[in-house]
Amino acid sequence: xxxxxxxxxxxxxxxxxxxxxxxxxxxxxxEAKFIAIVGPSGSGKSTLLSLIGLNDHPTYxxxxxxxxxxxxxxxRERRKIRLSRIGFVFQTFNLxxxxxxxxxxxxxxxxxxxxxxxxxxxxxxxLKNVGLGDRLSHRPRELSIGEMQRVAIARAxxxxxxxxxxxxxxxxxxxxxxxxxxxxxxxxxxxxKTTVIVATHDEKIVEVADTLCTIGDGKLKVEH
Amino acid sequence: MEDKATRTITxxxxxxxxxxxxxxxxxxxxALATMLIVxxxxxxxxxxxxxxxxxxxxSGKVVVVTKGAIVIEAFPIGIxxxxxxxxxxxxxxxxxxxxxxxxxxxxxxxxxxEALPTNFTIGIPxxxxxxxxxxxxxxxxxxxxxxxxxxxxxxxxFSLSDQYNLTAxxxxxxxxxxxxxxxxxxxSSAFLSRSMIMSLELxxxxxxxxxxxxxxxxxxxxxxxxxxxxxRIEEKIENIKALTEEERTELSQPLISNIETWTxxxxxxxxxxxxxxxxxxxxxxxxxxxxxxxxxxxxGAPKSFIFKMVITETGLMGLFGGVAGILLxxxxxxxxxxxxxxxxxxxxxxxxxxxxxxxxxxxILVSTIAVSCIxxxxxxIAAARMNITEVLRAEY
Numbered sequence: 001x002x003x004x005x006x007x008x009x010x011x012x013x014x015x016x017x018x019x020x021x022x023x024x025x026x027x028x029x030x031e032a033k034f035i036a037i038v039g040p041s042g043s044g045k046s047t048l049l050s051l052i053g054l055n056d057h058p059t060y061x062x063x064x065x066x067x068x069x070x071x072x073x074x075x076r077e078r079r080k081i082r083l084s085r086i087g088f089v090f091q092t093f094n095l096x097x098x099x100x101x102x103x104x105x106x107x108x109x110x111x112x113x114x115x116x117x118x119x120x121x122x123x124x125x126x127l128k129n130v131g132l133g134d135r136l137s138h139r140p141r142e143l144s145i146g147e148m149q150r151v152a153i154a155r156a157x158x159x160x161x162x163x164x165x166x167x168x169x170x171x172x173x174x175x176x177x178x179x180x181x182x183x184x185x186x187x188x189x190x191x192x193k194t195t196v197i198v199a200t201h202d203e204k205i206v207e208v209a210d211t212l213c214t215i216g217d218g219k220l221k222v223e224h
Numbered sequence: 225m226e227d228k229a230t231r232t233i234t235x236x237x238x239x240x241x242x243x244x245x246x247x248x249x250x251x252x253x254x255a256l257a258t259m260l261i262v263x264x265x266x267x268x269x270x271x272x273x274x275x276x277x278x279x280x281x282x283s284g285k286v287v288v289v290t291k292g293a294i295v296i297e298a299f300p301i302g303i304x305x306x307x308x309x310x311x312x313x314x315x316x317x318x319x320x321x322x323x324x325x326x327x328x329x330x331x332x333x334x335x336x337x338e339a340l341p342t343n344f345t346i347g348i349p350x351x352x353x354x355x356x357x358x359x360x361x362x363x364x365x366x367x368x369x370x371x372x373x374x375x376x377x378x379x380x381x382f383s384l385s386d387q388y389n390l391t392a393x394x395x396x397x398x399x400x401x402x403x404x405x406x407x408x409x410x411x412s413s414a415f416l417s418r419s420m421i422m423s424l425e426l427x428x429x430x431x432x433x434x435x436x437x438x439x440x441x442x443x444x445x446x447x448x449x450x451x452x453x454x455x456r457i458e459e460k461i462e463n464i465k466a467l468t469e470e471e472r473t474e475l476s477q478p479l480i481s482n483i484e485t486w487t488x489x490x491x492x493x494x495x496x497x498x499x500x501x502x503x504x505x506x507x508x509x510x511x512x513x514x515x516x517x518x519x520x521x522x523x524g525a526p527k528s529f530i531f532k533m534v535i536t537e538t539g540l541m542g543l544f545g546g547v548a549g550i551l552l553x554x555x556x557x558x559x560x561x562x563x564x565x566x567x568x569x570x571x572x573x574x575x576x577x578x579x580x581x582x583x584x585x586x587x588i589l590v591s592t593i594a595v596s597c598i599x600x601x602x603x604x605i606a607a608a609r610m611n612i613t614e615v616l617r618a619e620y
Contacts, residue, residue: 083524
């Protein structure tokens with residue numbers, strides 16, 4: 001999946017003032033790339049990921065998904081893309097607390113209407129791949145922070161997405177666990193040829209990224 | 225499909241269980257409201273059915289009572305007696321009369337709370353029993369009181385025989401009079417089950433109604449309409465009311481309508497209270513789970529999935545509250561009936577479905593679930609319309 005933005009801008013109204021979180025961003029993301037977006041807090045990283053992940057609408061400017069203007073897509077079509085072509089990894093994992101690790105991973109497949117047997121087999125495999133084969137029936141509160149992020153990554157991979165969007169995936173983790181998660185995302189990118197777009201402060205991620213972008217006051221600059 | 229539904233229900237049950245105190249309080253609130261609805265519904269529907277059942281007596285006949293008497297269907301409940309000679313007078317003065325039977329109908333309130341009778345005593349001239357009971361048989365071994373007997377003979381209803389363990393041959397004592405039970409009515413009629421039927425003279429003696437009665441049942445000659453006969457009786461005899469079957473029904477209709485209106489009003493108010501309760505709890509629940517809904521939305525869950533999830537949760541609370549409320553309400557209706565009538569609770573339990581009919585249970589359960597689902601609509605829409613960017617940004 002190729003993603004391209006043209007003058008992508010997102011403004012928010014806070015009280016009587018207007019904040020430009022993303023300001024005329026032009027970015028092209030090609031298939032199977034590992035892209036790191038770095039910038040200080042409040043620089044617009046998460047807003048940019050939200051727009052690219054079709055979770056938000058730009059104030060103006062355009063996003064193209066494989067040459068299709070996303071603004072022309074209906075809510076249902078955007079949802080379908082989020083479900084089947086994009087995987088999300090959040091800083092605070094956002095696992096559903098009442099579901100087990102296995103059920104959290106099965107959920108996107110269930111929403112996509114895949115058969116129960118296939119969901120179960122694949123969820124088990126994905127959790128084994130992220131090193132949680134012995135944690136299948138544990139609820140999020142019974143898992144460590146690192147394990148929760150692994151479950152979140154397994155969930156993001158459930159529907160074989162073409163792109164994984166990770167918003168500060170190591171923000172809550174200690175350095176050792178963060179290193180493991182970075183390794184996992186890197187492996188996914190290299191072995192599965194899945195595009196990975198990561199918003200981060202983590203220098204280790206910056207080191208492995210194919211493309212490094214910096215963002216400040218909503219303006220994006222491609223470094224290499 | 226089935227698997228999807230099971231999974232959604234499991235997920236909803238877990239969500240409810242996760243906030244078990246709140247869920248329990250909500251279910252308890254619904255159960256209390258449902259219990260009140262069932263108790264009131266069962267009690268009123270029981271009395272309405274008894275009143276309506278009374279309508280089945282003296283069909284096609286005219287009932288003569290004193291002017292000013294309060295009548296429920298065929299039976300006078302207020303003060304107002306007639307001389308026993310009234311039956312003869314009606315026969316002699318009105319040619320359209322085929323037969324006129326005097327009766328004395330007494331509500332026995334002793335032992336009961338307020339104005340609800342524990343039983344009824346009915347006096348009828350010997351040999352005229354069928355005017356009241358129609359084809360209702362006696363249990364084997366029984367017979368109707370005989371005019372020639374030296375004993376004070378009485379036939380009792382099935383419920384009384386059960387309560388006091390009476391059979392043909394038993395002795396009972398009423399107001400200082402020793403009576404011999406000679407038969408037990410084999411009937412499911414609520415009215416006849418609680419009746420003691422004996423000769424007119426005996427009832428008059430026991431209750432001090434010297435040559436007095438309170439109704440005359442008049443049968444018209446063939447080809448004579450009830451209305452015509454009632455008019456003729458009122459023309460010929462002063463200070464009486466001659467009521468046709470239709471008029472008797474009309475007399476009790478306002479009472480039935482009042483009971484039904486009040487029941488409906490109370491039921492509606494309780495359902496609205498339940499609805500407000502469920503909506504409030506569901507709104508609190510969804511505001512606490514904003515992140516869950518935003519996550520579902522972000523990973524591509526259809527809005528209908530989120531909508532269904534919240535509705536299912538409120539519906540499940542309605543189901544649990546409804547079932548608990550119906551069970552509690554059925555027991556409460558029995559306790560209330562026992563309290564008011566003085567009939568032991570144990571006698572009501574085999575007939576729990578007579579007190580709270582299954583159709584009423586089902587109707588209330590379906591209504592409770594429906595009300596809970598409706599109460600979940602606003603929270604469901606709120607959950608489905610949640611702005612994911614705003615919710616997720618809060619944590620960035």
